[in-house]
Amino acid sequence: MTKQTRRRFSAEFKAKVALEAIKNQKTLAQLSKQFEVNAITISKWKAEALEHLTTAFNSGISRTQSESSVVAEKLYAQIGQLKVENDFLKKSVRKLGICDNVWK
Numbered sequence: 001m002t003k004q005t006r007r008r009f010s011a012e013f014k015a016k017v018a019l020e021a022i023k024n025q026k027t028l029a030q031l032s033k034q035f036e037v038n039a040i041t042i043s044k045w046k047a048e049a050l051e052h053l054t055t056a057f058n059s060g061i062s063r064t065q066s067e068s069s070v071v072a073e074k075l076y077a078q079i080g081q082l083k084v085e086n087d088f089l090k091k092s093v094r095k096l097g098i099c100d101n102v103w104k
Contacts, residue, residue, distance in 0.1 A: 009037075017042055018049035 017035050020026065021042050028039040035042070 014045050015049065018045040021046040022049065 013035075017031065017037060020031055020035075021028065026034070028042055031037075031042055032039040
């Protein structure tokens with residue numbers, strides 16, 4: 001006797017089925033038979049799609065925020081690098097005795 005595993009559906013497949021359900025051209029029973037998925041599952045996917053529909057139009061804002069955070073991370077990394085280099089140069093100047101009064 002083999003153990004039956006759960007089927008996993010891709011996001012594209014879920015979106016396709018949810019879109020068909022949103023169109024209301026076929027009943028849930030017809031969609032269930034066509035895509036071989038339980039009607040309750042289809043209704044859950046439909047509700048989830050409708051719930052997250054507004055985020056599709058807000059993605060431009062979040063995308064620019066994530067891009068700006070990536071830029072900020074790079075800038076902070078560069079600041080850290082420059083600080084380390086500056087500290088190294090200060091120590092080197094002190095050891096060599098060049099311009100003792102410049103960085104005190």
